[in-house]
Amino acid sequence: MPRVVKRPDDRRNEILDAAQALFFERGYERTTVNDVIAQIGISKGGFYHHFSAKEDLLEGITARLAQDAVARVRDLLEDPSLDALARLNGFLARSRQMKVEDAPKLRAAFDVVFRPENLVLYHRINAASIAVMRPVLTGIIAQGKTEGVFAVPDPEAAAEIILHLGASTHDAVARTIAATGTADEDAAIEALDQRLRFYGVAVDRILGLPDGSIPFVEPGFTRAVMTAR
Amino acid sequence: MPRVVKRPDDRRNEILDAAQALFFERGYERTTVNDVIAQIGISKGGFYHHFSAKEDLLEGITARLAQDAVARVRDLLEDPSLDALARLNGFLARSRQMKVEDAPKLRAAFDVVFRPENLVLYHRINAASIAVMRPVLTGIIAQGKTEGVFAVPDPEAAAEIILHLGASTHDAVARTIAATGTADEDAAIEALDQRLRFYGVAVDRILGLPDGSIPFVEPGFTRAVMTAR
Known part of the structure; x- marks a missing residue:
């Protein structure tokens, strides 16, 4: 043969x-x-x-999923008619839509990745995703700086800071996962929603934009992802 | 016996x-x-x-060092005459001073913790340190909110976001470590300095303060820590 x-x-x-x-x-x-x-x-x-271990597979899958996600918004990223803020918000809205469509799979992955004993895995996945997103976000921020709308000294540093900020929601997500299906579910989802709203405000402010310029959640988004089965 | x-x-x-x-x-x-x-x-x-492993020891040592550091600034944290911004800046200035005093030990620890294969260790140490600092920083931010100076919806969320932001400097620190003693040393220190300045601006903005309110570096600080032997 x-x-x-x-x-x-x-x-x-x-x-x-x-x-x-x-x-x-x-x-x-x-x-x-x-x-x-x-x-x-x-x-x-x-x-x-x-690959040297099973963990490497999850990292490789994450990088590929992130690359796929970027490929699926390529039209938005390359549309010459969009200013930087419209491009960034369009990109985030499309990402949320993809997350809601893939919610059952995403939620199943969260169950594994957010376990306390898998914190290492979480950070490796996060790093794999940041590596893919860094050039994309840097490009958008550089456009916004050129347009005089984003007030940042260094677009790449701003992109890195914003992407790392994502990890600050780790504990709030883990608490929501633990509360799913219990009497605390509604309160945990509301707390995570608030956290994500403030995360959006932190990003606005880091970019020198008025609060609320970049919405990170819309009504029902957190619930749709966190309660999917 | x-x-x-x-x-x-x-x-x-x-x-x-x-x-x-x-x-x-x-x-x-x-x-x-x-x-x-x-x-x-x-x-x-x-x-x-x-303890269940050697890594746990480093985590335990980190938590103890962080608690010691907080104990050594207790006077600043409890001084009723300080407003929140003065308390935060005093706390940070004292932290930098302690880092410069302990620079040779700190730099030796960095050599281990910032190795690519020790990323897990880095995140565990970071988490141990964040757990100690979270209530301290939350208290200061809550005071600043009460005084009407810090514009944040939720002091604890703001504290968590700011503390997690620290990890965004990981790669820049690792690059500076790699460049120490080479022809790239000066450029790497200047790049890290710039990154830390922007980190300070990000913190200013997250707290709703004018840029430059909370300086994270002063001239010579980065060099003193990164080149200590």
Whole structure:
């Protein structure tokens, strides 16, 4: 039987496809590297050429999902008629829409990633996502600075600060996950909503914009994502 | 020989004292849990009653150092004559002074904590430090809100956001560490200085203050800490 030689990127994507399907089907915890290997019929050596551990798969999946998300808003990012604020708000609105559409999968992923013992995983996923988003956000902020609307000394530094700010919502999200399905659910969702609103205000202010310029939540968004099954 | 029964907190502190001394003397990587156990002559069981791994020791040391730092500025935190902005700036100035005094030890710790493979350790140490600082900063921001000077909806959320913002400087610090002693040293220190200045501006803005209200660096501070040996 002739050996099928795949290009490295194809093989890498094939491994990520299989892992992503298994993680959602069986759960991240109950999936092993051997399951992924068996699913696509490659050797252990072939797997470990691309990834050194199961955690790397989640990081790779995150980077790919972030790249996909950026590709799906490419039209907005490249539309020459948009000023920076419209581009940023359009991008965020589309991201929220995608999150609501994928809410059941997203919520299942949250259940794993926000466990206290998975804090490391959370930070690795966050770093993988920040690496993809940094150039996109830097470009939008640079446009806003050129237009004289965003008041920041250094667009890349502003982008990094804003993206890292996301981690400040970690504990509030974790509390909401813990409260889902209990009597505290409504209060936890309202608290997270407030936190996200203030997160939006912090971003407005870092960019030198009036409060409320960049809405991070709209009515029902937090509930739709956090209670999806 | 009568067995010496120590109170749990005393024993815990004794373990942390020994670990802290060994980490600074031999380096974190070259110190093992067995070294710590041998140094104070306790049983393995006695050690694992308090800590589950070497990483826990660094987290415990960080929390203790943060508590010590807060204790050393207690006078500023409790001085009834200070308004919130003066209290916050006094607290930060004192923190910088302590960092410069401890610069050689701090720089040696940075060498370990900012290695790419120690990102997890960095986040755990950061979380331990944030847990100690959160109530302190929340108190100051609440005072500033009451005085009508800090414009924030929720002092605790503002404190959490500001403390998490610290992690956005991780990569810039890591780059400066890598550049120390090379031809790029001056440029890396200047880049980190700029980043820290913008970090200060981000904090000003999040608190609704004019840019420059809360200086995060003063001339020579970054160089003093980053080039200490």
